[in-house]
Amino acid sequence: MIPSAFEYLRPETLEEAIRLLQENSEEAVLLAGGHSLIPILKARLAQPGILIDISRIPGLKGIGREDQALLIGGMTTHHEIESDPEVNEVCPLLAETASLIGDVQVRNRGTIGGSLSHADPAADYPATLIALDAEFVVTGPDGARSYRAENFFEGPFDTAMEENEILTSIIVPAPQGKIGGAYCKAAQQASGFAVCGVAVTVMLSDNGQIEFASIGITGVSASPYRASGVESALTGQAPTAETIEAAADRATEDIEPIEDLYGSAEFRGHLARVWTKRALEQAVKMAGS
Amino acid sequence: MEVSLSINGEVRSFDVEPRTLLVHLLRDHAKLTGTHVACETSICGACTVLLDGQAVKSCTVLAVQADGCEVTTIEGFAEDGKLHPIQEQFWEKHGLQCGFCTPGMILTAYQLLERNPDPSEAEIRRGIDGNICRCTGYQHIVDAIQAAAVELGKK
Ligand SMILES: Cc1cc2nc3c(=O)[nH]c(=O)nc-3n(C[C@H](O)[C@H](O)[C@H](O)COP(=O)(O)OP(=O)(O)OC[C@H]3O[C@@H](n4cnc5c(N)ncnc54)[C@H](O)[C@@H]3O)c2cc1C
Ligand code: FES
């Protein structure tokens, strides 16, 4: 399986990459880790004339800390995220999510920016980054702007990014306090993609009530989404088993679960409720400890 | 397009089309056929090599992406004719039958033990789950990696 022929360009700065995109917008696509794009090219599901490899642009890779947030470059690999001491300390939920992607070879090559831009409805990061209320910074010919994670995904393989834009960094807030997080997924056997993935963060107040709960769900619907019904059922409540179970029952409120060979709509709805409950239980336990 | 890379310590240059996959550069241009191709769809891991020290599926990397990098294949694994402890333990513990998955399996095991020198059985199974073996049922492979961890720990 060999892709059809293309021209390969390897810009060394972000400005050059954006200019190359603009000059060739009809036929050029970006290449990051290649672990979604190369399989597509090999299957000839796409036959772009030009690939613009952004992997050697300095500044697009790496993890930094800014006040109460983590700043992650778009070209940072899944392995770099799962193994970074700072991510593990400040935001273990993100490290755990990265560690559950595919296999080690995929995590060595694939990037967070590539995964988010590709917007596979079964990808793992979107659930977690919605739950963490992350911001995605994109840069294009008119400069930089940012999206909240939950407003970024517009459908299968579709995002709010404009043509000629590059996802340059991800800002992950890391609030302090009695916080707990969990990511639970039912995975496709061969690849590890989520048939249903639920990410939860909860914060408890000093008297043990739920100050806020934030829930992102992937794999279940055409786009990853925030489970607002679950969140509002939890806010201000004591995290009892009954409250958690009743809240989790709202995991697919206003959502039409998708159907494919990995599961029927009914099955996916069931998974979403069960995994939401389990993720909430884990997160509450962690927040209380 | 000119691609220049170090393969098992030797810098070599090739003139390839940008669409050439790294696995085909290794097998067809560099004539190193120890790296195998099976599924061609990024699943089986038979094509695994080390790229700048990281295990990758070379059927899912373009040769041009490896320009300027260091590649290690199974041919570069034994030193001065002496098998690497992981190779030795695959032999000792019957970690292979037909051997088709073995080069990829060994390079992935190398990555695993480099990052986690004393893995549990569960960590080994998770560590090699990007590599498929249709013969052994995996138990002997897990045993071989466990034994190799012990051998490497003695050094
Ligand atoms: C065997 C296998 C198993 C996998 N399992 C999982 C899994 O369990 N969970 C999961 O979430 N994913 C999984 N993946 C997908 C993997 O995480 C990919 O790495 C990821 O989806 C794409 O990242 P990439 O860097 O490889 O992007 P590429 O493949 O290089 O690019 C993907 C797309 O995004 C565009 N793009 C890339 N970077 C940017 C950017 N910075 N700005 C704008 N556009 C950009 C490209 O033009 C392309 O259209 C798996 C992949 C494989 C091959
Ligand atoms: S041939 Fe590369 S993963 Fe199977």
Ligand code: FES
């Ligand atoms: S030994 Fe035959 S495929 Fe593994």
